[in-house]
Amino acid sequence: MPALRINIILFGIGNVGSALINQIIESQQFYLEKKEIDLRFPVITNSTLAFFEKEGVKNNWEANFDELAFPFTITDIIEFVKNKELENVIIVDATESSELVKHYIPLIQNQFDIVAANQSANVLHIDFYKEIRRNLKRFDKSFLYETNIGAGIPVLQIISDLYYSGEKITKIRGVFSDSLSYIFNKFSSEDISFSSVLNDADKKGLLKADFKEELSGIGVAKKLLVLARELGKEIEFLDIKITSLLSHRLDESSLKSKFLSNASILDKDFEAAKLAQPKNEVLRYVGEILIPENKFEVKLVSEPISSAIGQLKGTETVYEIYTQSRGDNPIIVRGDNSGKKTEVISRGILVDILKVSEKIKIKEAIWL
Structure with a gap:
């Protein structure tokens, strides 16, 4: 043939x-x-x-x-x-x-x-x-x-296989953005200001033209929307609760150079969040879907350093997929696109x- x-x-x-x-x-x-x-x-x-x-x-x-x-x-x-x-x-x-x-x-x-x-x-x-x-x-x-x-990484394939096999997915949470993963991994592990981390991320090519979409949580929310709809949830973007990383004082700064020069405005709030954490926890920006509660959220959380989300390094991303049969032991899907994303x-x-x-x-x- x-x-x-x-x-x-x-x-x-x-x-x-x-x-x-x-x-x-x-x-x-x-x-x-x-x-x-x-x-x-x-x-x-x-x-x-x-x-x-x-x-x-x-x-x-x-x-x-x-x-x-x-x-x-x-x-x-x-x-x-x-x-x-x-x-x-x-x-x-x-x-x-x-x-x-x-x-x-x-x-x-x-x-x-x-x-x-x-x-x-x-x-x-x-x-x-x-x-x-x-x-x-x-x-x-x-x-x-x-x-x-x-x-x-085959996140959608795994979710689709579970969903169509009749397995009840109860929750999906994780760090969906490689750039935001890098920012909070570095900020949590080093004695450095948040604005310095943003400038470092930019030098490494991790703040793209759509940097405001990422920092405002919109990029993570879009991925969360795709995942939720894959699970049969007929939701709209506005159904997702988003906690932006940007203060209102920075929202008008559409030019990246101008934004970065003013980013020190953010330092006090993020330093306070870091200091307020329990011991052995780190800051992470996560997307979360709670199926029974019908909740969809993008937010900054304090995560145990021993967890899959807390253990992230560099630009790694991770998805925790919880199912009814596995209880509190999620399927963990981890990826890293550092240096070769294209x-x-x-x-x-x-x-x-x-x-x-x-x-x-x-x-x-x-x-x-």
Whole structure:
């Protein structure tokens, strides 16, 4: 039986998208030989331009894109797929675009599977969330998004397996953000001001352009929302109680340089929180879902240093998954993306692509 060709339409060729292309090119022969899957990129796009695969073009993909890409619409891509009679098409969304997700439903209706690092589709209004899943069921398509939560660690897979096996999950809590993990790990273990830790985190590249979203708790809350909905909770973002790390006096500082120069305003409060802790406890910024109580919260807590959350080092993240049968002994899922986050995220996307590809192979075998 010939290898199954999988056509990947990639939206987003920034750091993650570019790493994904290169990873697949480097390992293409391996997937052909070991999995009998032929991964191809008939279309790659950035936010405004798309390169459509052409016969006889043999240069590397970057050169092809720079020379031959042109403005496109989603309709152009759908028509290209139809005209070329491409089968087994997987849309890969490696963008942060809230606009692109509006096209997910028509893409599903045109027989495309979707793999997304983009979190937007899973944190918009619950009606949209449910409509996507109605269409997935109707058209027998897949939508995978493991990298929405933990790059490189299968948190969603574990939760999904537990949930659909009938295991009752009672609580999920943990440190979901690598940057906030680093900040509080360093602040708790060293005699250093909070503002100094923030500046250190920035120098290490851990305070991104969306730093205010992270420090205000919004980033953690979005991950918590995805997790809660995965457990069947029909909640909205506003149902999550968020305790921001930012004082109101800093909320207007949208420029990172200005924010960091004023961050000493935060020092007194965080130093007081550190001094008020019981012995052998450390500060951690956690997300928490309590299923029976229907509570969803993002907050700063004092955690025993002996616990899984208290033992975190560097940029490690951790998820504690409590179930009815395991009681107070949670399943612990730990990850660390230090120094290689782009590659870890792109590898996570690739894992989801391969999962969808295997599902397509099974369908093909049944049809034969």
